[in-house]
Amino acid sequence: MAKRADGRPTVTRRVAAAISVAALAAAFAVVVGALIRHPLQLALAVLLLGSVLAAGWAALVRRGFPRVAAATAGVLAAVLLVLPDLHAYALLATAAGLVALSVAAARTALGHHLARTPRIRGVERASAGVLLLNPLSGHGVATTSRLGERARALGIRPIELDFDDDLRELAEQAVTDGADVLGMAGGDGSQAVVADVARRHDLPFVCVPAGTRNHFARDLGLDRDEPADALAAFGKAVERRVDLGVAGDRVFVNNVSLGAYAALVRAPGYRAAKTATVARCLPDLFGPEARRPLSFPGPDGDPAAAADIVLVSNGPYRLERLTGLGSRERLDLGVLGIVTVAVDRARDVPELVAAELCGDIARFPGYRAWSTPEFAVESADPLIDVAVDGEPQRLPSPLRIGVLPGALRVRLPPDAPGASPAAMAPKGVRRALRALLRVLIGRPATGDRR
Template sequence: MAAAVALLCAAAALAVVLEALADRPIALPVSIVAVAVTLLAGWAALVGRGSRRAMATLVAAVAFGGLIAFAGAAGLVTVFVTAALLAASGVAARGAFGRHRPSGTRVGPARHGVLFVNTRSGGGAAGRHNLAEEAGRRGVAVVPLTPNTDLRSLAEKAVADGADVIGIAGGDGSQALVADVARRHDIAFVCVPAGTRNHFALDLGLDRRNVAGALDAFGEAVERRVDLGQVGGRVFVNNVSLGVYAEIVQSDSYRNAKAGTAAAMLPDLLGPGRAPPDLRFTGPDGQPEPTADVLLVSNNAYQLHSLGGLGTRPRLDGGNLGVTALRVDRAQDVPTLVALESVGALDRFHGFHQWTSQVLRVDAASPTSVGVDGEALRLTPPLVFSCLPAALRVRLPPQAPGVPPLRPRVCATPSALLHIAAGRPGT
């Protein structure tokens, strides 16, 4: 509804200007352009952040000043009504792009909650946030992990001993392992974002800065079902990367400078002396693809504008895998690719393709390097990816802020609002 209101108010503002200045051949086109620029820049300012928000705010202010100068010839009423419609459109757009709070079922406190704590994950995040003490205060049993601990065996033992809710404070690889145990026994799972990137927590709608607050999910909470991904019997909560991207995410510098690391590594990884990876799969049109330089298979689709930024998933219950393939002509495309990656416009590259599928098979002649939720592995092909719809019961704190807002590029904002108004925000 908010998206529809934003679009209707935008159309009404244009209509008011058109009606008031129809007989003014110079003021009319300038005012129409000023309204359009004010709308686009205003939307970007309200849903953007950082330097993008500041630049968009400046552009919107300049464009609105031009609108006042030209539309003012039609009278103050025209200016006032147009300004009110523009403001209403902006507020509605902010609501449309705001954090989405997924629906779920209210549940009571865990009877026997168990939290596994990886004390080394995230540079010692568990210790910095006093997770063991905070969990104990909430009546949750804490199991610290030591080097060479068999986490799966510990999780299975906790379930056998009567745990009805199990959780993990650690990175996404550990999250996937404990989530798989919860899935197999159909008990609830709690994600505590104590890793480095915490992409799963972000897309669940948790506040990654309030690490201890995630423990409130062991109390009265909201429970919902989300999908999981699977490859060769191994569950993943985020994604599996193959090809060049698998090498980028395994770089030590990637953790602290994602976009810069990706842009810096791409020229070497895609240089003329590098042979394309041996990755054979079926493309979105059903035709066989002989290779891809980057292949990313995710648990639901990402809004992906940059390999370095990775992006977010508007939903985790779509019942599909997200597939991203990138094919590069090494002789011509690398400078363009690096430039688009640097400005977060990778999806504009001509060799970039995204689609969804419930199953994907990848063939190769030999064992293939992959990154499964950031963990470097070598798997023997064929690699068969599948989605496990509604496989995991996740508990979230009632105060969780929700899934991060959509942040489309400025020129794509009207299209994004149309998709939201039609009930397809992830399109």
């Protein structure tokens, strides 16, 4: 995004700030007007929607007659949803649309100007760069983007992973053959393997986002929609140090998931038929007879309450919603981020959905988040179901998870944004409005000229 040399916002950013503030004010006016003119209709619509969600959840996590009864109640509530004046739903939809417009305009207005620049240094072109490619990651992104051909044209040696190859062995062999920079085109699981090899040999690492979600690339500030752009990091680039997580003896770049999600990804048929597998497994994971075998310390060191989902990340996530998993503002804090979620009753579900839709998941009573340098998990079972960077594993209990501060040297293209979505977004509505108003009147968003 273009910016003026004096740090002040461009005309485009000021116009976007005006649109964002105006759209947010209009959304507020619509909601207040609807509450004044249609209070009963809105209250009834919210009550019925909550009933549909609670009954639907109860039907999903139960079997036999209780499932039939809950499903019947949910259908009845859904039918009654049409009773409130449709005008009330139109007003709610209008308010939601205005909020979405405000958020989109705010992103344009603020850009990456709120992000703190990490400590970086300039580095010269790699003389013997090697790029390992996983052609199966991300539904073949490496192949469709012709990453191998593009790498070869830039003087980078591509090594494509075959079905029965060992990725770690290929990376180690590349080091033995004289590689001075190691790169990986694949998902987070593949990134972690090659990053660990680079870390062990103190070599720089290049992340090329060619997986499905590419969380690590996103939080490094890379453009996930243009994986080939990351190849520029093999040329004259910038280098920074980031942390790596370690679960047992496995290094991870993104997170370790335990509990319900980890059990789901290990379930037979999950990859081929996710919806059917989830429906089949939900009663065992969340139903009245569901087990919560995991135990772990809470933020104060005392035993924490049982949870359905436990997420341990390499650096704390900034979570507004559970879907999408948010992003990490920093990758160099030397701590793990811990998130736990517990859904104890069907009536918790409407509150969870409301917090999710409002982008304020921290308000859900079953949600907890904290950070710590190390984390230990024990299970009533000898093996713990985990998903390490999305890859299902079964690891022995107790499982110790830690962080390797500043362990990895990462090279990035000099023109990459270099900041994650969390680093670029203001914390809270008040700070967002303050930054937008500063941009609107022609001042830097942060009050300084970083």
